[in-house]
Amino acid sequence: MGEKVLMKGNEAIGEAAIRSGCRHFFGYPITPQTELSAYMVKKMPKIGGVFLQAESEVAAINMVYGAAAAGVRAMTSSSSPGISLKSEGISYLAAGDLPCVIVNIVRGGPGLGGIQPAQSDYFQATRGGGHGDYHLIVLAPNSVQELVYLTADAFNLSDEYRIPVMLLGDGTLGQMMEPVDFDSIPEPVYAEKPWAATGTENKRDKNVIETLFLEATELEERVLEREKKYDVVKEKLQRYEAHNTDDADIIISSYGITSRVVETAVKILRDEGIKAGVIRPITLWPFPEKIYKQVKPKAFLSVEMSTGQMVEDIRLACECSAPVYFCGRTGGVIPTPDEVVQKVKDILKEVK
């Protein structure tokens, strides 16, 4: 491990992106992710990179389309309402099979909502916020260090599969500071990009990145081709952290910052002799469904800062082998470990 630095989550994403070879960042300010743009505007000019504050979120995401089509590592970031604005562009990026990284530091919604941390964009992130048959790879870190690791992974995965990757954080992760070690982050793995629109130099046919196919069978073929890629990703990329699941009466699932609240709750529960275990999805898409088929608790509990959007993925994954309960807060309120502990006790009375 190298020397650690103390950094805000938002800034750490910026540094990790730069170390992962990102030299093109297109931003538009919104609380609580603005520090990421601010970091990039400070750093990019010094290293020959591009920082551009666009006139809107819509413009920024389309600049990512352009940069990604030219084969460079490109990034944009926003928070919930801004991601909604970007959704059209994200659908186009998915349709163009363009690698890029989109950061969503989630705040309360719907609408303009609030500016406090939330996880209520789970459906939008995992089901595809824009139109059409597509998925993003969605990564959900739970610490500033993991934000850094997953930022590096996001660029590599996006290049490898030609799928846009969303890094899904929340206001707490973006704003908090923790010690970070940058020396241990994954090395950039650059994919060959023979498809990129880099100029033909009169030596080859031109590359065109397009998303309009008026012939129905041609569009279907392209969509199904992409589906095959999604199948590979679903098979190979399910990531999670699990512990205390073997003897667990209840398995608690949560992601991002909420998983830290759950860790505190599980410690309290275990100290009281209650058999609680943890499955923490790290990839939200693909959802780590395999592990849910290997465990046999009496109940599952999803803890989220939303009204319970991940509940249905757990139900699908465990194939209703046990009831799936929900505990959470929304609108920018963060659940406390005590609320989780109480909910677990209530559930265990019910499923005895």
Added chain:
Amino acid sequence: MENCEVILAGFGGQGILFTGKLLAYAAMLKGKQLSWLPSYGPEMRGGTANCHVIVADEPIGSPIVTKPNILVAMNKPPLDKFEDSVAKNGYIFVDSSLIDRRVERTDVNAVYIDSTRIANEIGNKNLANMVMLGAILKTTEVFSLSEIEETMKKSLPAKRLPLVETNMKAVKEGYDLV
């Protein structure tokens, strides 16, 4: 104490977040686990500001402090808001220059420091946070004076290094008060 869960609160401009950062940075230099979480939002000088700092040996779960063992109230609203949440036998540090009431709890240690007035006397009311920090260090022994001085030297940008001496003078004022 070596480990702590702290809520520092006051109004914007009092150096609340900076004081929290010093504690966090000092913890990092000591090889501890730590987290620093600010309140954020439509903040402005004079508005409310608070931050949560956790120093621990084990990896930190929730970075949100719900039962602080150190509460630092640099004005009255946070004392009203957080007094009940302080852990039993915890510490409440009160800037008695700006807060005209006493701590009501009897199961916690209340420490009253006239920090804003003292800071004014040594020439800069913006150093009230540093005076208070001195009192916290002496009372709780969470870090030593030299650890904090080292932290300032390592964490402040080069152009602000002359402030170390000024800050440490205020820290020592507070340290010697208790």
